[in-house]
Amino acid sequence: MTSAAYSTASSSGWVDRYRAVRAAMPALAAGLSAEDLAAQSMPDCSPGKWHLAHTSWFFEAMLLSQHPGYEPVDARLQTLFNSYYEALGERVNRFERGLMTRPSLDEVLAYRAEIDRRMIDWLGRTDLDAHQIYLLTLGFHHDQQHQELFLMDMLNLMSRSPLEPAAYSVEPRGRVVEATRGGVVRLDGGLTQIGHDGTGFAFDNEGPSHRVWLEPYSLAADLVTNGDWQRFIEDDGYGRPELWLSDGWATVKAEGWQAPLYWHRDDDGWSAMTLSGRVTVDPAMPVRHVSFYEADAFARWAGTRLPTEAEWEHAIRSRPEAFANAFGEVWQWTSSAYGPYPGFTPTDGTASEYNGKFMANQMVLRGASFATPDGHGRVSYRNFFYPQQRWAFMGLRLAEDAPKQAEAKTRDGEVARFRRDLIAGLSQSPKVASPKWFYDARGSDLFEDITRLPEYYPTRQEAALLRAVAPRWAELFGPEAVLVEFGSGASEKTRIVLDAAPGLAAYVPIDISADALNGAVERIGEGYPYLKVVPLVGDFLHMPPLPDGIGSGRRIGFFPGSTIGNLERDEAIAFLKSARGLLGPDALFILGIDLVKEPEVLIAAYDDAAGVTAAFNRNLLVRANRELEADFDIDAFAHEARWNAEAQRMEMHLVAGRDMEVIIGDSRVSFAEGETIHTESSRKFTEQTVRELATMAGWSVTTFEIGDAPSVALALLGT
Numbered sequence: 157m158t159s160a161a162y163s164t165a166s167s168s169g170w171v172d173r174y175r176a177v178r179a180a181m182p183a184l185a186a187g188l189s190a191e192d193l194a195a196q197s198m199p200d201c202s203p204g205k206w207h208l209a210h211t212s213w214f215f216e217a218m219l220l221s222q223h224p225g226y227e228p229v230d231a232r233l234q235t236l237f238n239s240y241y242e243a244l245g246e247r248v249n250r251f252e253r254g255l256m257t258r259p260s261l262d263e264v265l266a267y268r269a270e271i272d273r274r275m276i277d278w279l280g281r282t283d284l285d286a287h288q289i290y291l292l293t294l295g296f297h298h299d300q301q302h303q304e305l306f307l308m309d310m311l312n313l314m315s316r317s318p319l320e321p322a323a324y325s326v327e328p329r330g331r332v333v334e335a336t337r338g339g340v341v342r343l344d345g346g347l348t349q350i351g352h353d354g355t356g357f358a359f360d361n362e363g364p365s366h367r368v369w370l371e372p373y374s375l376a377a378d379l380v381t382n383g384d385w386q387r388f389i390e391d392d393g394y395g396r397p398e399l400w401l402s403d404g405w406a407t408v409k410a411e412g413w414q415a416p417l418y419w420h421r422d423d424d425g426w427s428a429m430t431l432s433g434r435v436t437v438d439p440a441m442p443v444r445h446v447s448f449y450e451a452d453a454f455a456r457w458a459g460t461r462l463p464t465e466a467e468w469e470h471a472i473r474s475r476p477e478a479f480a481n482a483f484g485e486v487w488q489w490t491s492s493a494y495g496p497y498p499g500f501t502p503t504d505g506t507a508s509e510y511n512g513k514f515m516a517n518q519m520v521l522r523g524a525s526f527a528t529p530d531g532h533g534r535v536s537y538r539n540f541f542y543p544q545q546r547w548a549f550m551g552l553r554l555a556e557d558a559p560k561q562a563e564a565k566t567r568d569g570e571v572a573r574f575r576r577d578l579i580a581g582l583s584q585s586p587k588v589a590s591p592k593w594f595y596d597a598r599g600s601d602l603f604e605d606i607t608r609l610p611e612y613y614p615t616r617q618e619a620a621l622l623r624a625v626a627p628r629w630a631e632l633f634g635p636e637a638v639l640v641e642f643g644s645g646a647s648e649k650t651r652i653v654l655d656a657a658p659g660l661a662a663y664v665p666i667d668i669s670a671d672a673l674n675g676a677v678e679r680i681g682e683g684y685p686y687l688k689v690v691p692l693v694g695d696f697l698h699m700p701p702l703p704d705g706i707g708s709g710r711r712i713g714f715f716p717g718s719t720i721g722n723l724e725r726d727e728a729i730a731f732l733k734s735a736r737g738l739l740g741p742d743a744l745f746i747l748g749i750d751l752v753k754e755p756e757v758l759i760a761a762y763d764d765a766a767g768v769t770a771a772f773n774r775n776l777l778v779r780a781n782r783e784l785e786a787d788f789d790i791d792a793f794a795h796e797a798r799w800n801a802e803a804q805r806m807e808m809h810l811v812a813g814r815d816m817e818v819i820i821g822d823s824r825v826s827f828a829e830g831e832t833i834h835t836e837s838s839r840k841f842t843e844q845t846v847r848e849l850a851t852m853a854g855w856s857v858t859t860f861e862i863g864d865a866p867s868v869a870l871a872l873l874g875t
Contacts, residue, residue: 196254404449636709661707
């Protein structure tokens with residue numbers, strides 16, 4: 157730390173700052189009972205009463221006691237509230253802090269008040285030197301660390317009660333969650349400088365600043381979400397030893413981990429214990445309470461990795477605007493072991509024990525959480541925990557190495573098509589955009605999150621109906637049949653058909669997004685290792701021929717999810733004709749259809765309370781900014797869902813909140829306030845309109861099955 161940044165403060169300035177910092181923890185404790193503040197839930201946690209006292213002891217031990225002849229408030233408290241400073245004498249073991257019923261809460265608060273009185277008196281009459289300024293500032297940041305620990309420990313305590321009480325009516329947090337940005341940010345790497353540069357306060361472990369070499373890499377713009385983690389769970393992430401480090405797998409088995417800490421699944425889905433009680437898991441929110449072992453396993457499952465702490469710091473320093481929630485949601489695991497930087501020297505004096513003695517067997521986290529006090533976080537901050545710990549507010553952000561040349565070329569071709577389509581659509585009046593560009597990897601994940609929402613009935617109802625009809629329909633497939641799915645698949649519905657037809661010769665998923673397709677192929681390959689999986693990159697309306705060698709039997713088309721409703725009538729007919737030609741004679745086609753129903757049910761399904769569909773809709777603009785060098789102001793566009801009764805379709809629009817001009821590469825597009833981009837239409841059908849559509853495309857409806865309300869249907873088409 158360089159003390160010059162603080163040395164000009166007046167005594168009244170120091171007093172004001174001291175009062176502000178010290179007021180925070182009593183405010184957190186104000187609504188809690190004496191019993192809440194006295195209990196210790198596990199050895200890693202401390203009672204709230206202890207936090208209140210220890211942070212006061214710190215100022216007494218580090219500053220007040222340094223004056224000759226100082227008389228402690230109560231000498232007995234030095235042992236009770238010393239944390240780990242061996243140089244300061246005896247101390248109570250951490251795991252026994254909850255046994256100290258004396259002093260009482262009132263006595264602790266009286267001790268705290270007396271320390272505050274003495275500190276304010278001392279600050280008012282002392283011209284602080286550089287070392288005193290450092291220790292005082294260290295005390296402020298130490299207090300702020302314990303404010304966050306107070307909340308972590310209180311949540312763990314509340315979670316241990318069968319009553320699952322809420323510690324607070326509203327979760328204490330310093331800022332609102334930032335909107336997602338989507339995709340990854342590519343960085344060139346090279347020789348870069350990391351670590352604290354000496355300006356302002358920093359803990360000793362943040363320095364000295366030094367050079368590191370980084371190979372080119374990418375860092376995710378967003379944190380891993382609860383929805384992402386649910387997919388990991390559903391893919392048996394906690395049951396596959398190949399994903400885990402050896403010690404991590406041993407911990408999974410020993411502790412019986414099946415989900416993040418505080419998660420619980422019942423008939424209504426996943427919920428999580430929070431500081432405001434048990435709540436439904438929001439798939440769009442960043443995942444919390446995962447250990448390093450879990451974060452590392454998730455990254456391996458996702459085909460990526462955790463960033464090094466140098467990569468994280470370099471990325472946030474270089475492109476802070478490109479990353480959502482770098483600070484203020486969760487501390488983010490890195491792959492870096494906690495150790496000293498080159499040239500590290502601990503703080504002089506008693507505070508030398510603050511960080512250096514812990515530099516073994518722990519892993520580094522970067523960023524800050526929702527519970528981190530304002531002014532405490534910074535880009536060079538090095539938090540650290542043991543790899544099995546997960547009661548802290550911990551999450552992750554993924555990294556990957558620079559893509560290989562062949563992958564880059566494939567991506568470049570897709571980007572060029574995206575650019576042409578988007579510019580052409582925004583040049584029309586009214587403006588339109590094809591919904592096929594929703595589905596990059598992030599868009600696919602967001603849609604999976606949508607399918608889990610209580611308002612979004614189509615996936616849930618269609619899956620139930622498919623389970624009922626798939627065994628009967630599979631009997632019609634015949635030997636050596638090939639399932640051809642229009643869309644990347646690998647969803648629950650794909651698996652229902654694969655399970656009903658174990659004799660399939662091959663599975664061919666077709667999708668325009670190579671990223672989504674690769675992920676689907678990997679998941680299906682892992683779940684069905686003996687099934688031949690042959691992916692095909694292609695547009696539904698311009699499909700390449702099926703590859704050779706996939707089986708000689710009947711071709712079975714599969715188009716679930718009422719995706720047919722996203723196509724205009726002429727497009728739907730053209731698609732069904734093209735699919736008939738692709739699949740050949742004697743083909744069957746399983747078509748998912750959403751039926752016309754009450755507008756309020758439809759609108760709720762496309763404008764959910766959690767805002768996941770809004771994020772999915774705006775992901776089109778996020779993707780354009782990332783891939784097309786566009787500069788859409790994402791927050792300036794509102795999601796709107798409309799029921800068009802005349803056309804019998806739901807429509808999704810992005811509504812401009814102001815007049816603006818948007819750059820897309822070399823093109824410029826003007827928007828007037830209130831003007832919309834029509835991003836998706838989802839037609840709803842009756843049995844009659846489905847039969848008419850099939851007939852015009854050369855198919856016949858052999859079976860039409862309707863599920864329970866809110867009803868969807870499945871049609872089996874034949875040639």
